[in-house]
Amino acid sequence: MKIRVLAFARLRELLDGPDRILELAEGERVRDAWEALVRTQPALEEERASTRVARNGALVAFDVSLADGDELALLPPVGGG
Amino acid sequence: MFRIVAEPIVPADLERVVRAGDGGVVTFLGIVRGRAHDGAAVRSLWYEAYEAMALAEFERIEAEARERFGDVRLAIVHRVGEVAVGEISVAVLAAAAHRAEAFLACRYAIDELKLRAAIWKQERYAAGGAAWSETHG
Numbered sequence: 001m002k003i004r005v006l007a008f009a010r011l012r013e014l015l016d017g018p019d020r021i022l023e024l025a026e027g028e029r030v031r032d033a034w035e036a037l038v039r040t041q042p043a044l045e046e047e048r049a050s051t052r053v054a055r056n057g058a059l060v061a062f063d064v065s066l067a068d069g070d071e072l073a074l075l076p077p078v079g080g081g
Numbered sequence: 082m083f084r085i086v087a088e089p090i091v092p093a094d095l096e097r098v099v100r101a102g103d104g105g106v107v108t109f110l111g112i113v114r115g116r117a118h119d120g121a122a123v124r125s126l127w128y129e130a131y132e133a134m135a136l137a138e139f140e141r142i143e144a145e146a147r148e149r150f151g152d153v154r155l156a157i158v159h160r161v162g163e164v165a166v167g168e169i170s171v172a173v174l175a176a177a178a179h180r181a182e183a184f185l186a187c188r189y190a191i192d193e194l195k196l197r198a199a200i201w202k203q204e205r206y207a208a209g210g211a212a213w214s215e216t217h218g
Contacts, residue, residue, distance in 0.1 A: 008129055009201035010213045054199075057133050073131055073199075079215035080128065080135075080159060080200025081111050081171050081191060 001026055001068035003033060011051065011074045015041055024066060030055065031062040033072055050077055082156040083139040085132045085200075095156035095174035103154070105180035107187040111171040113164050122207035126170060128161045131199035135159065138198045145193070146175070146186040153177040153186040159200060170202075 003022050007015045015037065022033055030053055038044045052059055054073040055066065066072065082098050092108055099106055113126050143155040156174040164170050173194070175187035194200075195216045205211045 006131065008131055008199070009203070012129075054131070054134060057137065073134070075131065075134075075199060076201065076213070077215040078198060078200055079195070079202045079213075080130070080198050081195035081202075081216070 001028075001066070003066055003068070003070040003072050005033065005037065006071060006073040008074070009076050011044070011047060011076050014044055014047070015074075022072075028066055029062065030060060030064050030066060030072065033066060034062065037074075047076065051075065082158070083136050083143075084158045085130045085135055085161055086158055087160070087162045090158050090160055090169040090172050092169070092172050092174075095158060095172055098154045098156040098174065099176045100154065102178060103176040103183075104178050105183035106174065106176045107180070107183040108175075109171075109173045109187050109191050110169050111191070113166050113168055113170055115166040117204050117206070121204075123166060123204050124207045125163050125165045125205045127163050127203040127205060127211070128159070128170060129201050130159065130161050134199035139194070142190050142193045142197070146189050149189065150177065150182040150186045153182050155186060155190050157190060157194065159194075159198070161200075163205075 006019045052075045139157045154176045159171045173190045175183045177183040203211050203213050
């Protein structure tokens, strides 16, 4: 299955681009997507404690299953205004 | 009226949420300062948003403001992209029958927005370099 990964602010810079498509096996979870991204960018692992993840616009835990076509967003600590 | 915009914010646009019977309207404008907290000269701020989540958060904040303060209406417009010193980065308008509720709702909305909305800010310094900043309390 394919999911689209969005990253913002310093995570976008770290992943070197606004979005990317990840190829995952059926039944894989948010955690698996994260680990696949860490394999391409090891420095991402240091950001895990401060990163929240949204699946299709709703915050989810790392053990949530993904489905084909999902949009996974990596959100560093916010600070608008 | 909830928007994420790339163009300069026109505060008067937010007044469209005001209805007959609203006797108090409070507007907060966030303006880009020329100094960072540590005193460094700032050239501009760069904002980016996850628009769908940010707008959904604005709607939740309005619903919460109504639970807390009664019949209030909010308008929130946040800028994205590069915003120069002196320009408006965010505008919040609260309208209610009386000023007390309008002040409270406006304060609540800007405070919660800064803590919760999926919006990020980078300070770009006059001397070169840049740093992402996050809200603290």
